[in-house]
Amino acid sequence: MSLSMGASPELSKGTAASEKATRYRWVVMATIFAGYVICMADRSNIGAVLPFVKAEFHIDNFTSGAISSFFFLGYAVSQIPAGLLIGKKGTRTIVSLAILAFSIVTFLMGFTAAAVGLLVLRLFLGLAEGPVPVGMTSTVNAWFPPREKGTATGLYIASTQFAPIIVPAIAIAIASAFGWRTVFFWFAIPGVLMAAVWYFIVRNRPEQHPRVNAAEVAHIYDTTVEAKKVEFRPMGWLDKLIRLKDVDKLETNGQVLRSWNVWGDTLAYFFMNNVNYGLLTWVPLYLVQARHFDFTSTGFIAAAPAVGGLLGAMTGGFVSDRVFQGRRKPTMLITAFFAAVMMVTVINAPQNTALIVASLMATGFFLNIGWPMFTAYPMGLTNNKTYPFAISVINSGGNLGGFFAPMIVGALLDATGSNYGFAFSYFVVVLLLAFVVIFTLVEAKPKAAESALAAK
Numbered sequence: 394m395s396l397s398m399g400a401s402p403e404l405s406k407g408t409a410a411s412e413k414a415t416r417y418r419w420v421v422m423a424t425i426f427a428g429y430v431i432c433m434a435d436r437s438n439i440g441a442v443l444p445f446v447k448a449e450f451h452i453d454n455f456t457s458g459a460i461s462s463f464f465f466l467g468y469a470v471s472q473i474p475a476g477l478l479i480g481k482k483g484t485r486t487i488v489s490l491a492i493l494a495f496s497i498v499t500f501l502m503g504f505t506a507a508a509v510g511l512l513v514l515r516l517f518l519g520l521a522e523g524p525v526p527v528g529m530t531s532t533v534n535a536w537f538p539p540r541e542k543g544t545a546t547g548l549y550i551a552s553t554q555f556a557p558i559i560v561p562a563i564a565i566a567i568a569s570a571f572g573w574r575t576v577f578f579w580f581a582i583p584g585v586l587m588a589a590v591w592y593f594i595v596r597n598r599p600e601q602h603p604r605v606n607a608a609e610v611a612h613i614y615d616t617t618v619e620a621k622k623v624e625f626r627p628m629g630w631l632d633k634l635i636r637l638k639d640v641d642k643l644e645t646n647g648q649v650l651r652s653w654n655v656w657g658d659t660l661a662y663f664f665m666n667n668v669n670y671g672l673l674t675w676v677p678l679y680l681v682q683a684r685h686f687d688f689t690s691t692g693f694i695a696a697a698p699a700v701g702g703l704l705g706a707m708t709g710g711f712v713s714d715r716v717f718q719g720r721r722k723p724t725m726l727i728t729a730f731f732a733a734v735m736m737v738t739v740i741n742a743p744q745n746t747a748l749i750v751a752s753l754m755a756t757g758f759f760l761n762i763g764w765p766m767f768t769a770y771p772m773g774l775t776n777n778k779t780y781p782f783a784i785s786v787i788n789s790g791g792n793l794g795g796f797f798a799p800m801i802v803g804a805l806l807d808a809t810g811s812n813y814g815f816a817f818s819y820f821v822v823v824l825l826l827a828f829v830v831i832f833t834l835v836e837a838k839p840k841a842a843e844s845a846l847a848a849k
Contacts, residue, residue, distance in 0.1 A: 476785020547710015
């Protein structure tokens with residue numbers, strides 16, 4: 394039995410208790426994963442083609458970094474308007490249109506005849522893509538119960554790492570065979586198809602979908618008997634370390650803007666994005682210029698951080714939900730500290746392919762084991778109405794790290810004669826700053842089962 398669009402899960406408990414729950418939320422999760430793989434592919438293919446672009450247009454490192462960076466300027470600018478719009482209108486139509494829009498921009502990038510054209514289109518790509526992560530994380534928040542949100546968010550973040558695993562090799566192969574502009578033509582096609590898939594598969598809320606029965610809705614809103622039996626166990630010194638407290642939900646957008654926990658998460662996310670997107674941009678050139686690999690080898694080795702990141706994201710969401718019982722800060726602290734340690738290892742690794750691959754993979758693992766929690770953390774502070782705005786603020790400020798980092802690293806390389814050891818030390822510094830900021834956040838104690846009416 395499915396619920397009508399306006400029905401409340403509270404009104405369907407009797408029905409929910411007498412039937413087996415559907416699992417349609419995992420179909421939605423698979424759609425989110427596939428959709429964001431496409432999103433990340435269109436965003437990250439620039440790193441693979443930069444060596445070709447740099448050679449054709451004769452541009453310096455700073456300009457190369459700017460081409461990558463301007464995506465994040467548009468991306469950051471569009472986040473908050475997208476969050477406000479999604480908070481009012483929902484995700485179904487807006488995300489579909491956004492996917493279609495960034496696919497069209499990707500296609501147009503194949504016609505650029507100068508570096509400035511590529512830079513401008515990267516800006517428009519970011520503007521078009523901005524609503525997608527807000528919509529997809531809001532969909533996770535609406536479609537999964539608190540005890541599954543860490544795992545679901547981990548799968549969502551894993552999609553951001555799956556794309557860089559396959560993109561470098563595919564993009565370099567296409568660019569080598571047909572020219573770098575052809576990469577953008579081919580990469581635009583999946584997004585056009587996904588725009589339609591998203592619209593037909595996803596709804597704004599689970600009770601609106603005809604393939605979701607009352608039992609699954611009750612599970613999502615944690616109103617089942619099994620959900621109410623789940624106990625939240627204290628963890629002694631760890632709870633003191635992470636500042637575990639009962640906190641009131643942020644019920645209005647004004648409260649969101651006045652919350653240090655939201656702004657602190659944003660700042661820490663800004664530092665983390667410096668590293669994530671800085672590496673995504675510069676690792677291919679680092680492998681060519683500093684480690685002297687050829688283009689073919691680079692396509693596979695450059696995927697090492699993403700392979701580790703995929704494992705880290707999937708592991709981190711599960712650990713946060715099951716081991717730490719919904720606590721988000723422990724894996725956030727782990728990711729900042731140990732990613733810094735591994736960046737030092739990358740910088741100082743000897744010229745040995747196996748060691749370079751292993752250190753890059755370990756860096757990706759630790760960088761992403763806590764990455765999903767920067768997105769899941771505000772789920773414990775907000776409700777379904779205020780979460781889209783909260784995550785838009787976090788994404789907007791956080792992704793400015795992706796705007797600044799490629800240019801900062803490019804400027805450091807130009808200033809030091811392409812000294813990657815010095816330039817990559819910048820990543821170590823911002824990771825340690827993130828570690829300090831995360832300590833200042835309050836860990837919201839997971840509430841007992843909340844009614845769907847409260848969630849609305």
